[in-house]
Amino acid sequence: MNEIMTAFLLISTPGLPLLLAIPALRLPLPWSVHIALLPATVLLFVPGSPAIKLPWILWGGVGLGIDEASRWWLAMSVMIWIAAAILLRTHADHSNNNSPRLTTLILLTLAGQIGAILATDMASFFTFMTLMGYAFVSLMILDGDKKVHRAGQLYLVLLVFADIVLFEALLIAAASTEILEFAAVARAIAQSTSPALYLSMAIIGFTLKAGLWPLHVWLPPTYGSARPAVALLLWVVPVATGLLGALRWMPLGVISAPVPGALLQAIGTATILYAVLFGLIRVQRKLLPAYVAIVATGGFVMGLGTGLIYPAVWNQYGSWAPVFVALVGIGLAIMIASFVWLEKMGFSSSVSNNVSGVVLWIERWPKATIIWKRLSGIDYVPKLLAAWIARWGELWQSHAWHRAFDVGEYLLQRWAFALTLFLLLGMVSVVLLLP
């Protein structure tokens, strides 16, 4: 009986939101998102690692289950989805004729995201992730202002590319093994003579999905302009599920792949540096979660890269990866909720939240050094060095950097440019990774 109940729970966790999504197109049920979350919430408290296989679904069967990693992801998702659903109701504009479509899309996104978390094989994961991706991007486009609309369109293009690349990775995996369960694929890829093509496809696919530099540009405008409920979902839906995909699809702890690992570390480092330099120093309050998310993503990807280079390290510390993602998710949710509260209390979110002290210190220290030396009578700095210090100071003038970054962001937000850049990076990666 317990087994039947568990199977029912596993099926209904993504199934119930799917079922509720259909009538929502015409007339959404009240509290439908909360109702849809019930099986997932109950599932969190089911002990052990239950799993089921539905052999008659799809072309090779669908596997659903919950293990240690997915339990963290599911716990974070349930908490954030509940918060998002509450915010959605609080901010609901009942005269809004988008309401039925909005509810449908939210339920489809929920079904896809939770299904991806529970998927125990690549085909199921890919199926649920595709549903989630297109539903969420529709949600962004439907719900947002012009900026979000544009960001949504950019993300849609990236999503199409990501799905195609991941489809190819899936085919390569299926050509290596008949069983597409994550563990079996990891073993098969580890034993294959050239895992590089598969790894490069997976890296490219999830880089596109999760918003890593330089393809993060859809994320800040969405955080800045989307309604709070959608902003809450930005980490948990596209980013965290993309990271889960990377975690599941890569043969971490099974294979030592120094070049792909180093590539991931490089992407992660670039993402962190970019987000810190551009984002965290000077952004508006509402954009802060975006850059925190980007930094966290970069950190996670660096961890994945390390895991690919040193499988033993991954086997020892890899179990902390889900905890990291869950904590970032909850932290971001609290941050966004605080901003909503601050806004309610009358603190405008449009006020620039520059870390002025830091910026001023960075801008002024070279000049201050020279003045101090003159005043203290130790002005024996050679002229050339003084000139370099002054020049360094000019370079550190934050507005000069900001302008450069603004130009970069502007270009990257032109999807054609971003994609060209990305394709070039992809080609270089594939060439580097191929033996």
Place this chain on the structure above:
Amino acid sequence: MSWSTTLPLLIVGSSLLPGLAIFFLSEERVVSRTILNLTGAFLKLVLVGAMLWGVSHGHHYETRLPLLPELDLVLRAGPLAMLFVTLSAGLWLVTTVYAIGYLEGSPHRSRFFGFFSLCVTATVGVALAGNLLTFLLFYELLTLSTYPLIIHRGTEESRRAGRVYLIYTIAGGALLLLATVWLYTLTGTLEFTVRGFLSELDTSLHPTLIIIFVLLIAGLGVKAALIPLHGWLPQAMVAPAPVSALLHAVAVVKAGAFGIVRIVYDVFGIEFTASLGLTLPLAILAASTVIYGSLRALFQDDLKRRLAFSTVSQVSYIVLGVAIVGPIATIGGLVHLVHQGVQKITLFFCAGNLAETLGIHKISEMNGVGRRMPWTMAAFTVGAFGMIGAPPLAGFVSKWYLGLGALDAGQSWVMIILAGSSLLNAAYFLPILHVAWFKAPPDSWPMERSFGRHETAWALLAPPMVTAILVLVLGLLASAPFSPLEWARLITTREFAP
């Protein structure tokens, strides 16, 4: 005559007799015509269901009628035939319901439904044909019965499209006839045989066989809309929506693609075709058509024209699957015969609904139409995502097996074609969905008809809803017994068994 010899004839007759009877009905006899139409369609479906059950249990069904000395008219049910017959019978029923709703109140309905039934009769005949002569006869009947449907509206544009269609298809038919006669003079038989009947011929005849193969593919490639023989298809979209649905999903292009499958498997044999060096050029031709059709679709503002070029692209997946040479790719190609049909008929039904209800013909007129007709556009969305190949829809299953089959056969270049095609499919379908769901609707539609609190007439709405559900079910339950995928596996097992 026993049940096993009568059943193929009954299946052909179940649409032929109502069709002939409908010709004699006056225009006002709406109820009689509807009863005849629906009875024929239901009866055919039941008979096909019985045959499907029988074939799956190893029963043999064959009707043989003497036609020429030493050449019979043969109708035979095998797994490959059943794949196409089931598709035709199933989609004919929904198309009949749709056509009844679509043509309500319009003139010449008896003529229309008469030819409509003949068209399905010919399609089923093509599917069940047990030899090349029978195939040829029904193939030509298909040409003749679809021509009046294309010109049904009687406008100058439709007449021109009809003329182009007739020129192309008759020329194709002539090539097919020439190749058939030539083949008969060489072999003395035209019977479709598992793994072909030509491999035993003397090697000195191989150059001749290559020429015959090219003639056959050229003849069939017209209906299959392989480039550069596809010119008639985008023009034929001026026909009423049910005819477009029939042309693109059930009958004409499918008959061409099915014919190529028959020639490769049951006339030449796949291994013999490969040994003649014919499969790679065929694969390249199919791949070029896949990309070309998608590229052309990208720049069409007329919705049906975009869908027509999409057909040019998508039907070639079937040929590509066959030409890759390998069991897995063959499964992909064969299953796409059904999957493309169900997806494309959904899209054409929806295009018809938009035209009939709001007067929308162009994509640029579709802003916000998702709010006015949410169910129609929901069905369209499912069909479009199926075409793109998004999981778990039917189109994904086809692409999955094609890609996997290409890797299995060591033809990795096909992966690039599939990726490019998916990208182009997304590029020409997603903008339609974007304008329909996310743009603000205009103050008024080009030519709106009111259907009370419903978005359109039930007879127009139910068929695309049914086929959209089918697109989902065919993908979701791909491994279920009697699914097209299982049938494709069965056919492939037979063809590639050691």
